[in-house]
Amino acid sequence: MTTDKNSLKFIFGLIIFMFSLALAYFTASYLSKAYTIDYWGALLIFGVVYIVIGIIIYQVYAVSLGFLFAASVLVLHLLLENFGNIPSPAKTLIIGAVLVVLYLVAWEKLDETQSDNLPPTPPPTSPVN
Amino acid sequence: MGIIAILFLWPFLIIALGLVFVAFGSLFNIGLAWLFIFLALILLFILISQQNNHHFASTKTRMTSWEELHVLREMVITMSISLLIPIFTRYLLDSFHKNLISVIAGLIIGFSLTTWGMFIKNNKVLMYSNIFGGSLTIIYVYVQLWELGSLARVIAAAFGLIAAVTISTIKLKEKLS
Numbered sequence: 001m002t003t004d005k006n007s008l009k010f011i012f013g014l015i016i017f018m019f020s021l022a023l024a025y026f027t028a029s030y031l032s033k034a035y036t037i038d039y040w041g042a043l044l045i046f047g048v049v050y051i052v053i054g055i056i057i058y059q060v061y062a063v064s065l066g067f068l069f070a071a072s073v074l075v076l077h078l079l080l081e082n083f084g085n086i087p088s089p090a091k092t093l094i095i096g097a098v099l100v101v102l103y104l105v106a107w108e109k110l111d112e113t114q115s116d117n118l119p120p121t122p123p124p125t126s127p128v129n
Numbered sequence: 130m131g132i133i134a135i136l137f138l139w140p141f142l143i144i145a146l147g148l149v150f151v152a153f154g155s156l157f158n159i160g161l162a163w164l165f166i167f168l169a170l171i172l173l174f175i176l177i178s179q180q181n182n183h184h185f186a187s188t189k190t191r192m193t194s195w196e197e198l199h200v201l202r203e204m205v206i207t208m209s210i211s212l213l214i215p216i217f218t219r220y221l222l223d224s225f226h227k228n229l230i231s232v233i234a235g236l237i238i239g240f241s242l243t244t245w246g247m248f249i250k251n252n253k254v255l256m257y258s259n260i261f262g263g264s265l266t267i268i269y270v271y272v273q274l275w276e277l278g279s280l281a282r283v284i285a286a287a288f289g290l291i292a293a294v295t296i297s298t299i300k301l302k303e304k305l306s
Binding site for chain 2: 054058061064065068069071072075076080083084088089094095096098099102105106
């Protein structure tokens with residue numbers, strides 16, 4: 001039953017991921033042709049919107065992850081195509097921001113003194129009279 | 130909440146690792162970036178299987194997929210930090226047109242992170258990523274120093290000597306006394 005539920009979540013997440021990517025790329029392509037709106041600018045807007053949606057609906061995590069992974073793909077595609085054109089100070093800021101978040105994650109989540117990764121301890125039993 | 134936070138970490142980790150790839154492609158060429166990703170994947174598989182064997186030798190059980198994911202996450206973070214630090218320093222130097230002050234700032238970053246990594250306890254991710262990232266940064270900055278003349282080389286050599294003596298003294302204090 002649990003495996004079925006997880007598979008269902010995975011499938012729905014995957015569908016949302018694919019459709020959100022398709023929507024972003026098709027819309028950006030259409031807007032750039034019909035209204036001469038910048039293709040990469042439109043993709044950036046979609047990326048930001050997907051991140052915001054993913055954060056807002058974090059409780060439905062399959063849907064949220066679908067949007068967040070789609071945003072990852074859009075951001076990476078944007079960076080891959082335009083990273084060379086970004087001025088060095090902006091590149092420094094982008095990489096610095098990512099480094100700061102990575103350090104925070106490493107500091108908070110992976111500290112071996114914390115019991116985050118250990119199995120939960122059983123509650124104390126009441127004393128036997 | 131912890132599990133949800135860990136799940137939501139993955140999209141960001143993909144961006145971080147992808148940024149390493151993009152920065153490599155921008156600095157060198159896209160072929161080298163693909164080679165890096167290929168080698169990184171092989172290294173990840175080797176390290177995970179090594180961890181699994183180590184785990185089996187100590188507990189006589191194989192790692193669960195959850196534990197494997199934890200190890201993978203640790204390695205992705207370590208790899209991303211240790212490669213992004215020298216790239217960050219490179220762009221920092223570029224932003225200031227490689228003047229002496231920015232090179233000294235790069236040296237301070239490299240030595241500070243390496244020292245921090247050497248003395249950090251109970252966090253292997255920060256330890257390894259700081260040591261590797263800091264060392265790569267120091268190597269990169271020293272290579273850049275060659276073009277800045279003899280004064281810059283003197284400052285860098287003095288800086289390195291002071292850092293090495295300080296670290297050695299602190300690390301070996303117990304053994305020497």
